[in-house]
Each structure stands twice: as structure tokens, then as C-alpha cells.
Amino acid sequence: MRIALVVDIIRQEEKLIVKALNDHGIDYDVINVAQEPIPFNKALGRYDVGIIRAISMYRSLYSAAVLEGAGVHTINSSDVITVAGDKILTYSKLFRAGIPIPDSVIAMSPDSALKAYEQVGFPLIDKPPIGSWGRLVSLVRDIFEGKTITEHREMIGNSALKIHIIQEYIKEKNRDIRCIVLSKDELLGCYARNIPPNEWRANVALGGNPSSLQIDEKLKEIVLKASNVINGEFVSVDILEHPSKGYVINEFNDTPEFKGFMLATGINVPEKLISYIERGFS
């Protein structure tokens, strides 16, 4: 077996994957796509598996696509990255499958966003379909704040960031839940991310502090079901606790960070990932 580990910046997470590969005595090449071009070429078929770990969403997406062109099994595949990396595409698949998501309205212009604010009612969340670490996920408490956000969004030179997901603000528990799923049926684990002071978001990058969490059957069921709907092979899932709907899926991450997860749960994620690959994806 030969593995291509695709990276752009090598974080602790990628070092841990390298360590697991070494521990298992698996052949691998590290491909740094920030430095090396990759061709559409059947010779890439020398790799059995591509582990996709670029921090940039587009670099991950396109690296996976090029490897798949040569028949390589990618984790995750470009199809999964496309859907999991985009909150509207995610919601579409989940909503169709009957899996709870936050009540959401999509607005594709500033005027339309102002209308949607009225429909949804304040306070609400306005966020773009792409992006990580909670960036641009805005809490909007009145029309003043809404106008400020729509004006700023229009000045950003990326059309995707001018699209507004306007959704109910689910506050209840002052935390969110992050789980990691591996393969179709294994929920590796979950932990809670508690919202810090002066924040409305639980992202660790914004100061959210992790704590352990008891996984109940309902949580396990919805997480695996959601993950299967988007065909996730190795993804993290963010879940909110809704006062009436119970667990709702907020978003996926297709290149899951797992440093915080490992600290909170004690689960050795890269070891699990490499074992799964070694077993032939079962």
C-alpha cells in the first residue's frame, strides 16, 4: 500500500498522521501542494489512498479531484469536500433527508438579506456558505447590525461571501457539540465546546474551551445519519442543542482538526484513521 498525504501547512495534526503512518510501516509521500504542481496523470495511480489535509479548502478540494482522476481513493473525496465544505449544500442534503438543521433562509443580495432578516426575526445568525473557524458567522440583533453586515459583505471580493445564510439563533446551552466520524458507521467520539465570554461562537479558534461529553443514543444516531447523507468518510460534525427540535446539525468539516478532540476525549484519531485505511476501509 502507498499513501499520498496532501498538505499545504504542516500542523501538529499532520505530524501525528505521519507518525501513525510510520508506526504502521506504511509507505507514503508527503505532497505539499503549496509548493508542487500536480498533473492530471494516470501515474498518480501509484497511490492507493490520498489523505487530504490542506488547510485551504480549495487546495483540499482540487488535490482530491486530481488524485481521483487517476483512480485514487481519497479521504475525503472531492464530492464530500464540496458538500461538507459548503453550508448550503450541506443543509440541502440534510433537509431533504429529514435531518434537523437550524431554520434557514438563503438571501443572495443585500436587499434580499434585509427582507430575510424581517422574515426570520431578531436575534438571528447571518453567515456565508463557506469558511472555517467561525469566521464571518455574525450574530445580528437588530436592523442596524444587519445593515452593517450586508454593506460589509458587498465589499468582499468573493461572490460566495455575498451569499447570506440567515438562520435562527440557537442559544440554549451556551455550547456546541463536535463529533468526529470515521467510515460509515463509526462515531469516534464527541466533546463539548463551551462559548467563552464576549463571544457568541464556540469555535476553539475564538476561545471556545473544550469539555468532555456523555454521548447518548439520539446524538449518535443523528450524527451517523447526517454523516452518511453526505457520504463523509472522515469528517467532524458540529451539533447544536435546540430547545424544541433537540439535536440539529450545524455544519461539517471535511478536513477535521482533531488536536482539541484528542485532548478532550483521549482518542488517538490518526491511529484510528490509519488502522481504518490499513484494514481496507472497514
Added chain:
Amino acid sequence: MRIALVVDIIRQEEKLIVKALNDHGIDYDVINVAQEPIPFNKALGRYDVGIIRAISMYRSLYSAAVLEGAGVHTINSSDVITVAGDKILTYSKLFRAGIPIPDSVIAMSPDSALKAYEQVGFPLIDKPPIGSWGRLVSLVRDIFEGKTITEHREMIGNSALKIHIIQEYIKEKNRDIRCIVLSKDELLGCYARNIPPNEWRANVALGGNPSSLQIDEKLKEIVLKASNVINGEFVSVDILEHPSKGYVINEFNDTPEFKGFMLATGINVPEKLISYIERGFS
């Protein structure tokens, strides 16, 4: 039957679709997503079909996604728009299926692009994965031109536009071929777009002038095969004529313009589209 016609700007093409809907006596609503927000709501299931015609790629993509959330059959679906709207994702699927594409290398940083230029050799084409009307599709004839392009791309505030598809320059015939496909097995027709003076691109928006074209079996075969690989239901295909490889697929368009096509071929595209829908997609 009830149809949602999704638009942002109403061009002549959308007017012709409206006319065809009226001619067939089909119920429809025009949804202008530049003005109206659309919710994730099962009530959208009142529509049987969504015809997606927003000019903005993201507006088309997300409108389709929201309608699909309510179970609506969209033409095209968000999955098709995702792949057909992205040249790297398109190439991945085609290359895997053995369908000829231009020799292409993907570079995801300026340094990597400079390396890829050397690998591919000048002259070459450098283009980003997304975009329409030939925009940013650059002819690069030496390293000076290459440096100019990589520097400019880095200044654009959209990460996808910092990705380089670097590919062989296929000049031979001084034209490209555009075909429109409807459903799995109907090639509506094809015409040639001839490259005007002072251009290297055949796009009509850049002055490319259309002429009629005799469709041979090889062309028909590759176009239908390619269209099926990406599951296109109503797409246009751009084909280049390669001196040694014959026909190669250059790109798709998921919201095909057909004004020029109708002039060149005499085929009534909206009539065909609406009849196809009326027949129940067969």
C-alpha cells in the same frame, strides 16, 4: 405541473423560456433570487421542476440546492452545477472516465505555477477553475507573461481564482465547437465559434463569431459520453480539436446561453427544453 423559473437578470434567453412555458400552457412562477430570499421549507415542494437560470454561478448553485431540499427536480441539479461550473472538478470526472481533456497541471501557489509553466512548456493556457465568458483564460507565451499573471492572480480576493489550471495550448483550427445536450441521450446540436482577430479565445462575448458545423459520429459520441459522466441534464459543452488526440472536452456550462446557438443552428432550444420537461424527462 408547476415550474419555478429561477433568475437574477432576465435576458432574452429567459424571456424565450417564459414564452415556451406560456405556449405549453404550463403553470410557473418566476423567482428572482436577486430580490427574494428563499427558505429551506418543504412548501417549495409545490414545484415539480426548478429551471435554474441565474447568471451568477453561486445564485444558480444555491437556488438549486434550496429547491432540492424540498424534493424539487432541478435542471440542472446542484451536483451538476458544482461539477460543470468548475473546470478542475469537470476534468477529474472526465479524465477518470478516459475522455480526452487538454493536458493539464494544477498549481495552487505562485511558485508552483512557475514550476508548472516549465513542465508544460510555452505557449500554454493558464486559467482559474471557475468563471465564464473566457474571463481570465490567459495565453502565456513566456516566463515574463507567466510572472505577470501569477502576480495579478495573487491580488484577487477570491481563493479559487488563485488556483491555476495550466494546460497545453490547442490552436490548430482557430475555433472551438459548442454543443448543447438535453437529457441523457439527446445532442441538440453544435456550432463552431471562430476566434476573432486580436484574440486567442473563441467566446462570443469576446467577439468570437459563430458558424454552422457538420456533426460527425465521433463528436456526437464524445459529447454525450462526457455529458453523461457529469450527469448533465441541460448543459453546453465546449470542444477543442486537437492535432493528435482529436476532440477534447474543454469545459461545460451549467446554465447554457443559447441565443447564439439558436441563430447558428435554427434549433428552438427553450421549446425543446419545455417539451422534455412536459414529457416527464424522457
Added chain:
Amino acid sequence: MRIALVVDIIRQEEKLIVKALNDHGIDYDVINVAQEPIPFNKALGRYDVGIIRAISMYRSLYSAAVLEGAGVHTINSSDVITVAGDKILTYSKLFRAGIPIPDSVIAMSPDSALKAYEQVGFPLIDKPPIGSWGRLVSLVRDIFEGKTITEHREMIGNSALKIHIIQEYIKEKNRDIRCIVLSKDELLGCYARNIPPNEWRANVALGGNPSSLQIDEKLKEIVLKASNVINGEFVSVDILEHPSKGYVINEFNDTPEFKGFMLATGINVPEKLISYIERGFS
């Protein structure tokens, strides 16, 4: 006398200037800098005066600069446009000269902005140094809103818009005052712009509705003094009424719009401007 009227888009204001030029029988050329390049060339010295009316700040600035290169008297000059078009450069000159401005702190990074919010205290105004029509002028009422703004600003691909002017929120009167000054010593007039519902800004573009205003000596004095500090020849001035400081200068506009002003005051601005030029700037 020969005049160059520099425009990009011709609004009603530019039509009125053309009418005044015709009424006075003055020779002029309309130079549309959105269509025609302009060279550094002494031949431009055939113009005695350049009236600079491009809507784009950069087009105005650079048109003035090119004409000045050939010795043309520009209204306004590139030096005036530079200072009046930039709120920090404006404040620098005014503050040095002892003319009241809103208490302001300049922050040049997101972290620095968060510190400045604490120093100034909520509610406050955060706005970038450049821009018109109140765009991106944000009311910030707590740290949540502040974080939303700093995050958004960082995503905008223009470094000047990542600079924060963080200043006291002067609400008192629910209006601002706009005056137009012509030459060193003529205050053409003033009117009030009343803040509409659901807004914190008085800009007419945002729905601010004009009303007439009695000009007192204090207002006249500060406006002329401020205008002289920045060498304004034909500028508008926005003034706020501060509960303790009295009149404070909020900003200038170097290409003043005067349609609303004419309605509110009955003063024929272009007639005044052309007469002033005809008299030889006196």
C-alpha cells in the same frame, strides 16, 4: 477661457454644470475618463480650468493630477482631493489647526481595533478613512458588534478599508448639517439632513431627508475656517452638533453633490461655480 469638465458618469449635477457653461457662453470639453485615456502632455495646457466631477474618487484624483501636470488650475486640486477624500488626513489638518473634530482613535489591525473600542467605550462609530455616502460607517454598540466588523473588514481586498477610525458617537440632534463652500470666503449655504428611521446615518443616499437650516455665525466661522485649512475651493462639509463641543467637522466631500442642496436652499450651485471661475477665482 477654455474649460475641461472631467466626468465618468454624467449625473443631473454634471448636466447642470454644462447648462451653466452654455449659459455663460464658455468654451468647454467634456472629458469622460471612463472612456478616454489622458496623457502627461503639456498640450493639456490649452485648458485654463479643469472642473473635476468623476464619481470615482481615484478617477477624480488622477484626472486632476494629470491636468495639473500641464499647469491647469483644477477645481478641486489633487492636493485638496487627497486630503478631503480621506477622513484621517482631514482630521489631521483640522486637529492641528484647533478645529473641533469627533474624538477619534486610529486602529490599523483587528487587535488594535478591539483595544480602541475599549478605550473609546460603546456606543461608538467605526468607519474607514475613505468612502462616500456613509458606506461602512458602522454604529458599534458592544464588543459582539465590534468583532463582527473587524472580521468583515479584514476580508475586504483594499488595505485602506482595513484601517479603523473609531470615534465617539454624536447623536444629540438626530441630524447632521451639510454646507457647501466656494472659494476661500464664500459659504454658499447649509441645510440639515435628518436621520431616517432604522438608520444611524443622515446620508441622503441612505434615506436622510433634507430640511432648511438657519446659519448662525459660529457655524459660518467654523465651516470657512475648516475649508481654508484644507485649501478647499469647492467642497461640501458635514458638521455634527456636539452636546459640549458645539459644531464639530465630520468630513468633507471634494466632488460635492448639490442636487439635494439646491432643493433645500434654492441656491443655484453650478451658476455660482461658473461665475466664480469666470471672475477669475474671486
Added chain:
Amino acid sequence: MRIALVVDIIRQEEKLIVKALNDHGIDYDVINVAQEPIPFNKALGRYDVGIIRAISMYRSLYSAAVLEGAGVHTINSSDVITVAGDKILTYSKLFRAGIPIPDSVIAMSPDSALKAYEQVGFPLIDKPPIGSWGRLVSLVRDIFEGKTITEHREMIGNSALKIHIIQEYIKEKNRDIRCIVLSKDELLGCYARNIPPNEWRANVALGGNPSSLQIDEKLKEIVLKASNVINGEFVSVDILEHPSKGYVINEFNDTPEFKGFMLATGINVPEKLISYIERGFS
């Protein structure tokens, strides 16, 4: 005497300035404007001099402006930074004063740029008014290259970068000359920057390699004259050698880098700067 040394990133150059300040036993504070907000406040008047060394042009400009508001003598002043930091404003002042510059045409839209290309004739240089290190300074050899550049420029989210300075390509000597001027009448020195292979620009950041240079009277005269026209107190000047016009001024830098200069000339720039300040600017 008390000095404010304004920085954002501390390079070797700023360390050398700190060393010179220490050697002279001068009191100073380092103000990192990437971290600390600065207020419009007369208390800043505790500084006699502000040495402005932020790498970001806007940070330099606005730091100078805020200090000047409190009456501080800045090197350079915001007026100098405004003009020296902008190639069109620079050319305007120089051309008016009869100092040779490259023949230049200003175009403010893509269509206008295409017209200017024809007027100037290929090969030519197309560059935006702002920017450092040769970035976006493009060699344009035919209309294909010109179209590629105008298309890319339109996609950049900064209006100033959509402005084109289109000028004659001055190749002759395969080098440019960089001089540093201190005060009204002291030419500190000059050196040559030789254009490396695969480049059309001499910038050191792009591989241009420095060599020593004999300064003749003509060079000295034009450099001091140019520097005085823009009121430069501590600036670098880039000079081209034109086959018929002799020396022409290409651009200024208002926050001169001097590491390469010191290596090539052996002149201790920070020592000279601090001595000049200590002497009371004489």
C-alpha cells in the same frame, strides 16, 4: 529630544535605526501600529520627531497624519508619503516642474487602457499608481498580453489598482539607479540595480543584484531637484537611463529600504538620519 519610531514589522533596517538612536543616547519609544491604536491627542506632542517606518503604506501615512495632528515633525510627513507613495501624483509634480519622467498615459477603465496601448505602442509598461517591490509592474508586448492584464486588474478589489499608468518601456541599460536623499540638499548616495535573467524589473525583491555606481553631476542635480519638488526629507529615488532624455525619474519610496544600499555603498544610513535629526534638520 524624544522620538517616536513608528513600525509594524521590525526588519533589520528598523533595528539599525534603534541602534543609532541608542548610540546617540536619544530618548525614543517604538510604537507598533499593528498592535496599538493611536488617538488624535495633543499629548502625542511629547514627541519632537516621528520616524515613520511601517511597511504598509497606509499605516505609514496614517501614523504620520495622527502625529502631525499633535504638531510632531514627521519623517516623512503625510504630505510627502501621499505624493511619493503614488506614482501618478509623483509624475504630476515632476512633470509640472519640468523634470523628465517616462512618457506616460493614464487610463481609468479597461477600454481606456486598450486605447492607451495603441497610442503608446508596444512594448510598454503598465503599472498601477500604488505598490512596492515592482509588484504588478507589467511588461506588455502585444495586445494579447494587454487584454490579459486589463482583465486581471478588473478582478482586484481595490479601485486604485484598476488605474493604469501606461508608459514607454525604457530598456537601454538593463539596470536602474537607486539613490537616497536626506534633507533638502544631501544626496547620500546611489547604486545600480541590475536586472536579473527572466525579469524586466530591477527590484532587489525580484532578484535584481546591486552594484556600485559613479555619481555624475547630472544625476545629482536631477535627484535633488526631484526630491525637493515633492518635499522629500528622507526618500529613495529610482532613476532610469533614457536613450534620448538621459536620466528620468521613475518613482520615489517614502519609507526607503536601505539594507542593499548600505551593502553597495558602505554608507551608514541610520547614522546619517539620526545625526540629521539631532542637528535639528540641517
